[in-house]
Amino acid sequence: MSNKVSFPYLGHVIVYKKFLQMMGFEVIMPPAPTQKTIDLGVKYSPEFACIPFKMLMGNYIEACELGANTIISSGGHGPCRAGFYGEVHQRILRQMGYDVNFIIFDSPKRDLFGTIKKFFKIKNKQSISKMVKVSKVVFPVLKDLDTFEKKIHTMIPYEINKGQSLEVWREIYKIYDEVYSQKELLEARAEGHRMIDSIKLRKVNDDEKIKIGIVGEIFVVIEPSINMDVENLLCSLGCEAERSLYLSEWVEHNIFGEKHEKTIQDLGEKYIEILIGGHAKTTVGNIVDFKNRGFDGIIHLMPFGCLPELVSQSVIPKITSDHDIPVLTLSIDEQTGKSNNLTRIEAFIDLIRNKKTKEKVFSGGKK
Amino acid sequence: MKIGIPRALLYHYYGVFWEEFFKELGHEVIVSPHSNKEIVDTGIKSAVPEICVPIKIFLGHLKYLIYEKNVDYAFVPRMISIHKGEIFCPKFMGLPDLVKNGSPEISDRILTTYIESKTENISNYKNYISLSDKLNANEEDIKRASRKANIKWLEFRRNTLRGIPADKAAEMVKKNTVYKKNNSNNIKIAVVGYVYNVYDPFLSMDILDKLHDLNVDYMTFEMLDNKTIFSQISHLKKRLFWTFSNKLLGAGYYSLKNHNIDGLIHLTAFGCGPDSFLGKLFEIESDIRQKPFMTIRIDEHTGENHLQTRIEAFVDMLKRKKEKESA
Known part of the structure; x- marks a missing residue:
């Protein structure tokens, strides 16, 4: 039986697709999450599982419907629940009658x-050099996509032709979808930069810009289909937005042992002494980091009932008063009604804007 | 010095040890009373709304000790591991952070230390050596106190292994009372839940007593020895990360397989993360083993009648099933 491989829908999915295709697998592309995905996931998941679990559940069921029989995902070593997702997903899928295998990458230290x-298994009988070659194309693609996305979200609020930046972003995404070699990569990169430069921007003084950092649990921070596309939402309200987590950085930290995340965690040490799983310490560190970099406010996203993020939520009041930075915590679950959160975000931005204006007035416009 | 220990979370498992430890060092130990409405309300006000009830209750007890009993220090251990390769739920590992930053006004009255051990015996003096300054004790004192405390705790564990519920077992050690366990041919139910849920009368609404009144025998996880428990889950490719969850899982699997046990009740707190998976695993297994299984989810609400009704219905069903089978 040939392997039909699928994977979690998280962030820039074309990257996983590309890697697996280039390694010679038959890839079943998981459909982009819709209301149906969430409904399916919620129906078959334990009631109090966190939203990433439920989303992935729906995600996998849809992939299995399309004929996938192998799912590749990452594991973990706790104490966050995410490390145990695969085990439970597999049991539930088996109980539903799908014969599906999981390949879950845990920390090598564990096993x-x-x-x-x-x-x-992933090497799929290809040579190691082929794998290296593939990685050398795929990883830069991921990194470029993240860089461009980051850039776009600092441009949208100031664009002259409304909607142009997002249009450009979608174009870039499409171009990168076709990249399968070093040469194409370089061409795509040049084209991407050219397109970004072509976007016309209003001139705005630095002290009028509002910058919002987004921190929290990786899944709800990265995946727009579950976080109400919060980055673009913020942009549409006239703010720049930057996430604390980009998939390429996660890969750099966990696979290549890059040190950036460690320094962030050190910033959080004062509030959470040890690593307590998930992204709690990183979340806390990132809030401090964003403040140091001159951001005006933080939106903290967490799945409802998330174990580590509940600890970070509990320490946030202290950080807010220590560092004078406003933080809005939004807890995300399967309720997809947007207006509640939208109102809160709008109010939050208004507060920040007022605070900024006030500061400017009181400092006599010198600041 | 007056040292307060909140009657919440792992007090119900390690309380015997900690009480004896601080007493041996010459301090007055004050344990908060059983949870009541006031304590719970204080806890709810002190915590973020989404967090699970046991943590809210812990905060309530903590504030009670500090504000009502005026203790010099309240003990909030940072539980990291009590089994090789396994750790605690993030909320336990971050508990002191949560307390200190969530309620900064009491942060200097918190006594905290890292507790890390390869087995569930946490008597290694190194776990407590960081307290020596605050407690005015030297290394020798700490060693002696933890040794003495350990003797008591081991006695407590021996009692539980004889089938005595943890609250009674602790009382026996502390007050030298005797607890008579009646053996009968009643139906037997395994009540699987964390000690801080089962033995908190406010949370569990005295579920064990309720079962007792219905002439039902019960079993809880601490009545099984570790070997039995872990042999049940040794076939799993990947165990859970949380030690007590693993114990519940093992105890649950054991009772689903064991013919002397007629049914399984999973007692879980609203919003408990590890239990959301645990419950699913029980559900799947009880399907395979064809054993009655019920989940009771508890929170800060106090309506007791629904619980009574559900337990009675469950027990009646088990009784009928048993009669039918023996007929």
């Missing part, structure tokens, strides 16, 4: 032999 075995 070295298993990791090596899984590595060979």
